[in-house]
Amino acid sequence: MNNQEKSAPVTVGETYDVSIDDIAKQGDGIARVKGFVIFVPKTKVGDKVRIKVTKVLRKFAFAEKVE
Known part of the structure; x- marks a missing residue:
């Protein structure tokens, strides 16, 4: 498990409402x-x-809207 996975x-690839x-x-x-x-x-x-999450960094992430 890398640091990114621990803190985020x-x-x-996951989707969230x-x-x-x-x-x-x-x-x-x-x-x-x-948070x-x-x-x-x-x-x-x-x-x-x-x-849908496209990129995860240490302090924040990027996602795209899923229709």
Whole structure:
């Protein structure tokens, strides 16, 4: 198990149902899973979406919206 897996409660390829509760400076929506920040492009505050994690870093992750 590497450090990424220990600190991140999400895994690449997994899907999660989340609420977008903030917007990043770049305009991506921000969701959280167990407090862990996930950036989700093409979303806005208040959206309730299903996401698929595409990349996990130490302090945050990226995901895409799943239709």
